[in-house]
Amino acid sequence: KPSADSSANSSGSSNASASAKKPKIVFVSNGVDPFWVICQAGVEQGGKDFNADASMIMPAEGLADQKRILEDLITKGTAGVAVSPIDPANQTEILNKVAEYSKLVTADSDAPDSKRLVYIGMSNYEAGRMAAQLMKEALPNGGDVMIFVGRLEQDNAKLRRQGFIDELIGRTPDPTRFDPPTANPSGNGYQVLGTLTDQFDRAKAKANVEDTLSKHPNIAGMIGLFAYNPPAILEALKQSGKAGKVQVIGFDENDATLKGIQDGIVLGTVVQNPYEYGYQAVKVLTEVLAGKTNVIPANKYIEVPARKIRKDTVDQFWDELKKRLGK
Amino acid sequence: MAGDASNCLLEVRGITKEFPGVRALRGVNLHLRRGEVLAVIGENGAGKSTLMKILAGVQQPDSGEVRVDGNKVTLEKVGDALDLGIALIHQELNLAGNLDAAANIFLGREFRKGPFLDRRTQHEKARAFLEAVGLDIDPATLVSTLTIGRQQLVEIAKALSVNARVLIMDEPTSSLSAKETENLFQVIGDLKKRGVSVVYISHRLSEVKAVADRVSVLRDGENAGELGRDAITHDAMVRLMVGRELSQFYQHKPHEPGECVLEVNRLRTPIHPEKEINFQLRAGEIVALAGLVGAGRTELLLTLFGVTPATGGEMRIDGKAHNPMSPRDAIAYGLALVPEDRKLQGLLLEMGVRENISLASLNRDQRRGFLNFDQELELSAEMIQKMRIKTPNDRQFAQFLSGGNQQKVVLGKWLAMRPKVLLLDEPTRGIDVGAKSEIYGLMEELAADGVAILFVSSDMEEVLGMSDRTLVMHEGRLTGELARSELSEEAIMHLATGGETKSVAN
Amino acid sequence: MNPMKKILGISGLLLFVVIVTAMAADSFTTAYNIENLIRRTALFGILSIGVAFVIITGGIDLSIGSIVCLVGCGLPWMLAVKGWSLPVALLIIGVVVVGLGLIHGLLITKLRLQPFVVTLCALLLYRGLARGLTGDQTVGFGTNFTGLRTLATYKIPLIGGFGVPVPCVILVVVAVIAAIFLNRTIYGRYLLALGNNEQATRFSGINTDRMTVLAYVISAVLAGLGGMLFVLDVNSAQPVDFGNFYELYAIAAAVLGGCSLRGGEGTIVGVIIGTALMQVLRNMITLVDAIPTHIEFAVIGAVILGGVIADELVKRYAARKRAERQAHH
């Protein structure tokens, strides 16, 4: 049996007595992104508020890297682990292994089959639908829409996109549906031209928008599903003089996206609340570690709902965000 | 020696140089007068090249000093030597194959117009130097497309272009034939008249006799003596070099040729596809293949050995058709080739002497692919001893051996194969007299065992001394065949320059 | 072989891809698309020219993508986050890239470390530094610095609504200087010579170490220039993946354009054509409906490989024909 059998005492064994009383809590993201930097602020604030040694690790190289980090956390004897699993369906084993040695919660993305205590997050499918509602508001008379996203094989991307498509063309909601990347579903006067991915290469993200403008000069709307996609869209539109002419809906709270809303060239963006994911994760884990299991609801779901940010709410939202990030 | 300093241009005092496991030079002295040709000779590994590299700033001595015009100088890099007017033609080719001849000649000393290269002037000037060494090519020819002999001429042209006061030539003629050598001697004569001093290194003692004003001999990294102009004789040089008499240099006894082993009919090679070649080779016969640089001799051997497959005609070995598409095929038929360019085609420079010697014969010993270390060890020990390869041990990397010893390693590799037909391309290139006579002895021995030997040589003495029969080539064509009785320098030169065909073998 | 002959094949392939794409997608030939293509080729071309110098010396530089990242994050960080003035920022970037190139070169020449090892470590190191510097935050210009950003985004208007992107002008300037340097000055000659035979070049009295260092400095400086233009174009940089893999694209373009990794060979024109080919291929995949975008890499790989194979086969065929002709006369 690994030495990390009792998480509480092994975490104290290596450190000075001051931190010995503080439980060690780590939040493992699904990659490196500004999104997670906001979450990190929440994690750190949670650490302060609940007297925990809380930190954040972002795996840079995908699935295998996340597994490696989780293994190393078991080794390290981490008392509480929050994780955003990259491929929940296939990660049950390693997640259960973590659950064996630590208290485990999932955040941002759930792994319902694993022994995690609770899921903290929102429904990506619903968030996608919210984005579609914004798009419909921007294009009341319908039109051609292109979807931009970093990658499509991640659950959150898939669900967001599907929620967006289903709501846009007026299907009945069904999170299990999946349109292949090459599909062009249409309805309600809206036509989805396609989904372009960029593998997180920003120059490529921008090139995708540019190529779309070449190919579909009459495009009406664009949606960027990952945080950096809306800025890339805005950049390409500005350079081609089409800013304001093509309707843009964003996702997440990149500065450029928020600025776009202020300037009126983006109607709105759907934001999650990564700060709250981090904060809640630390809160739940410290309380569970202290024996207070009643923080866990019966349905094992702590919802941190997504919100739509439009021109009217953007200033207040942005101020709050800046404060949290200590800017 | 230092007495007549008034006339002494360059002086070397007490130079010592050590490599791991090897004492290359021990307290060597040398002096060079203005306008004199000093030959430096010695056995392979005696330290000649090392000494010259020190003078050229390529290597630094452990102790000792170099004086130019009586002043002590430091030669830390090549530039220092060039600034003092000392130029070296290296024993091994040192050219950039991706540049043309003119660019190589003036590398590091380009003609410029402002910050830019002045190609036109450069090509003009280069043409003059190429002409001087008797190389008739366009200065814009890429060096990598030239044969070794021609590359060597480019090297010489390059050294001439330095306008040096001291020109060191480390075996400049090892790939040159009589005509080019003749030409070179004329160039040296002109240089002498202009007051340039020349250091000349060669293992061809007849050349030394012809060109040197004085001979300085090195043995095992030490001064072994000196010969004035009148004292330069073959025997005197050999005595100083090897420390004993070496009688009977060419022990040639005419052989009784046996069955025809190799028959070549209407053979066409890729570089001279319009010319056909016919000849035969018999068991136990030693045949020389003579000709000028670029005559196509190497090319013919490479075709026989399957490196550049023939474009027409046929070859037969023991009467059976032989159409090698690779050296592997040729070896399977009992051929072996000691290639011309040992660095490029012969040696694994960063592997040991042992691995080099055993490489070709590894698969002879059937152990289901496993190496037989004992046998390998034995083989390399045998060859090192038999060929007197000078090396601290058999794990020494081939690149650290002296040129002649490298050549012996390559020879050793092929002798270990016991071939039926042995093709040798300039087998004694850069090899000292002692080793030469050993190699000749080996050739005789092999011939006596019934091995058919075809050797290319640019060394006229060697051709005259060793061959039962001589084939002469000119521009890719066999222009004639000379029996031993008809053999003479004039006869060979006549055919080699494209003269009247005598009795062509058919 | 004649270097011009070497780029014949790749030029043919580029032409072929251009024609096929133009036929398959009308939008390919719009002014807007061509401007985009030119700008992207310019940005990547600058990197490729830099690495070509290193490849010509027989070395390799894997640090390019990370230098793009370091500079791409560093510029907005200094200007927008720290609020330093532009001259200060440019000076710092200049000093840093020259310094990095020097360090690479000195480690390779003086300590005789393998270029692959040195620049691979550099790849890891600079990306880590960029992430540390910015705290893993995206840095960008927001809506400021539009004047500076015209360097990457402005198009000099020509006739017919078509404009020449500024990066293209920069590329042309860089390429012309590079080509003159490589082919018309002694230093270019020395680089080619040492790439073919380092020893022979050293024996000719040339300070080959200094020339090698120079090549790495050129590569780092052009990577830095590229990094600035990239971030000015994209407007923000994310340290974890900005410029990721760009070294491979740059090396691939240089090699496609006729640089041999054994050193001693290469032309600037070829490098630019190689870069253009990569960009047109990527553009083609987005524009042509029949190609699913997620097999983008497969298409690029297949086209390049196919092109290289075809080139080789055509050359062999031509050589055989020539030999036959000679044999018959």
Place this chain on the structure above:
Amino acid sequence: MNPMKKILGISGLLLFVVIVTAMAADSFTTAYNIENLIRRTALFGILSIGVAFVIITGGIDLSIGSIVCLVGCGLPWMLAVKGWSLPVALLIIGVVVVGLGLIHGLLITKLRLQPFVVTLCALLLYRGLARGLTGDQTVGFGTNFTGLRTLATYKIPLIGGFGVPVPCVILVVVAVIAAIFLNRTIYGRYLLALGNNEQATRFSGINTDRMTVLAYVISAVLAGLGGMLFVLDVNSAQPVDFGNFYELYAIAAAVLGGCSLRGGEGTIVGVIIGTALMQVLRNMITLVDAIPTHIEFAVIGAVILGGVIADELVKRYAARKRAERQAHH
């Protein structure tokens, strides 16, 4: 130089990093952590041994990461998505990887294409294929195939709660075979010889083309084996980044372990030590609290570079001391 001497430096560096980490983090020496380290080293080590063969011939194989991806996605795709039987899947994978290696080798030897170009195209091509095959979807085993997955996850129990991971056994088998092949058979000797001087080796009657092809086949096969073990270990694969950059890690480990990219040099032990170093470094960064994880790459880069530089300086110092001693006696 003696190959064993070459790996002395890297072994020292590994030891140093191990000791530092063990002192900084108690958990480093737990059985569980050591098992993890061994398993990871084994997985990456298999790739590195494969690429070492190619490097020894003086070539390079950039396709490794993509082969890992293709096989890593292909195995669960065939077994879990298509429901084919294990023998069929293994057969197909075997045929495919041998075929790919053959194609690489033949293109390089028969058409004389540059290894860098061929395998770079292969890198792009196979990743694209994997993405096309799976429709860019994650494929995995879910909770099935636990029997098969023991190949990557099971530990053979030893004394004291410590177990030897099965991949380690596989690595040892592969390494022993590889070392015997390289050092004790004539084919290994031929590989070393041809890496040293292809022409001289061909002139010695060795079919160098066939040996080169063999090296690429070995590399592809071991990449395939590695890919299978990786996916069995991780349980699922995302075609877009599974095995991304692994070729660089593999090459780096091989080069650290004493393979020269000019060919002709390399030891299997060195390669494994090089791999272990990379894995211990990454482990260290997670375990030691004082190191922020986002500068992971910077730490790896700095440690390796520092190690290589120190190694070189120590060697020079030793050589100078030796020379002085000799001069004095």
